[in-house]
Amino acid sequence: MKTNRLFHLLGATALTFAAALPAQAQTRSDVPIEQGPYEANWESLKQWQCPEWFRDAKFGIWAHWGPQCQAEAGDWYGRGMYQEGGWQYKYHVEHFGSPAEFGMKDLCNAWKAERWNPDALVKLYKSVGAQFFFTLGQHHDNFDLWDSPYQEWNSMRIGPKRDIVGEWAQACKKYKLPLGVSIHGSHAWTWFEGAQKFDGNLTREDGYQPNPDGTEKWWKGLDPQELYAQRHEHSVDWDKAHGIHGQWEWQNGAALPSEAYKRKLQNRVLELINDYDPQILYFDDTVLPFYGCDDQVGQNILAHFYNHSANRHGGRQQVVATGKILNDEQKQLMLWDVERGVPDRAQPLPWQTCTCIGSWHYDRGIYNRGDYKSAARVVKMLVDVVSKNGCLLLSIPVRADGTIDEKEVAILGDLKAWMDVNGESIFGTRPWTTFGEGPLAEKANPLNAQGFNEGLNYTAADIRFNAKKHTVYATLMGWPEEGATTIKSFATGSPHMAGHKVRSVKLLGYGKVPYTVDADGLHVTLPSARPGGNIAPVLAVKL
DSSP states (O other): OOTTHHHHHHSOOSOOOSSOOOGGGTTSOOOOOOOSSOOSSHHHHTTOOOOHHHHHHOEEEEEOOSGGGGGOBOTTHHHHTTSTTSHHHHHHHHHTOOTTTSOHHHHHHHOOOTTOOHHHHHHHHHHHTOSEEEEEEEOTTOOBSSOOTTOSSBTTTSTTOSOHHHHHHHHHHHTTOOEEEEEOGGGHHHHTGGGGGTTTTOOGGGGGSOOTTSOOOTTTTOOTHHHHOOOSOOOSSHHHHHGGGGGGOSOTTOOOOOHHHHHHHHHHHHHHHHHHOOSEEEEEEESSTTTTTOHHHHHHHHHHHHHHHHTTTTTOOOOEEEEESOOTTGGGTSEEEEETOOOSSOOSSOEEEEEESSOSSOBHHHHHHTOSOOHHHHHHHHHHHHHTTEEEEEEOOOOTTSOOOHHHHHHHHHHHHHHHHHGGGTTTOBOOSSSEESGGGGSOOOOBTTBOOOOOOOOTTOEEEEEETTEEEEEESSOOTTSEEEEGGGSTTOGGGTTOOOOEEEETTTEEOOEEEETTEEEEEOOSOOTTOSSOOEEEEEO
16 A cells, blocks of 8 residues: 555655645655646646446445544534534533543544454445445544554554555455545634634644643644644634535635645645545545635646546546536536435436435434434435436445444345345446436426435336436336336337337336337336335336
């Protein structure tokens, strides 16, 4: 994993920054931006095209897992634990004490991942049908989950003392799954501002002061500012104006990041690319890190990522980078990611939705209440996404100790049962002439910001299509009560059937079924057997 490190630590700097690095990082050179067919500007980056392997993949599983999961109290815990009056703050005080004494830095150290077995989990996810796997690289908590030379707060030095990304990568290589890594760290600058009232302004020097009982601090020699990055003025009226997701934008009162902070993140990401060779990078940003206050950082990262791949594949890049809230031009140079949502119409370019069966970070309350998404909900969302030229990235929350719970295992089992029977209707397909028909296909369902419009109530009257060669797969989003269905898009005279006619119809997992075709549509009688579970039957219609 580390064969390239000596080169780029000693290599020539690729960027100049006015502000000095923190003292502990001054001995490290900047990671050079790899040269190749892509230049670090928007126009050159438009050469990128989504590789066919990703268009075929359609479905991946994500371990959105890091030190915030130690509390098992939901997403954004590292921010919520500092917000007085909030439920996560109250939970933290009850379970760990005041965040002034036991803050995010201490949660990182408490997280040991003592039962984590990446080989077993990746093997399980592949058996379910995942075509790629994602690990968290670092969340807004700024803690790197790999052996990171540019961030001393990392999982090799603190907490598990294991290379989380590296071990996931080894398992992916063993089971031949492309590796994705998600990057969220640009936001720590504002996301951690609540910590300023507690332990967020501690420095390396504070670590050399003994505890009240005379013992040494566990973090002696480490600089909390490398984690919190809070030696700056607080944003002005920014949360009030923009709510919980206001931290997304570098404007409207947000405190702007320093050059050293931006430089550090860029070096971390470039080093990650060099050392772990991920095939997919996910940026939890509007477009790219620091977009809106410094567009160059994101362009540098993309150029390096694309050239890194192109130089190893005969000049043709084979990687994917995702960003959120992209305009039409930006969708040409990277993949559009929609968070917890689905566009209400098919998209001309490939895209991705990311969602979770629970909270992004593990939440014991969701487990106790039984509030996970069912396999049926996941399948129907997957089918809808694929019909619209998309791909689904599904997070399965991981507990603090590195395991998944028995309810999640059961959901994965139901998902596998459907995939084993119907996977051919998903993998390797392309959109048909229409994505679907039925009530929800005709109804507007606009996105909210970067997504957040999932939770649709699909019924058997909702049908989704995709195609492979001469076969169109028609998925009914439920089993019809009467055992029969009519699909209007296959009607004689339908614009979708110009020059074609139905040659045969079979139910996946069962075989051929009786049908007729007329001006009203394709009429199919389904058997009483329900292969793949009681979720969504798939008809393979040969044209």
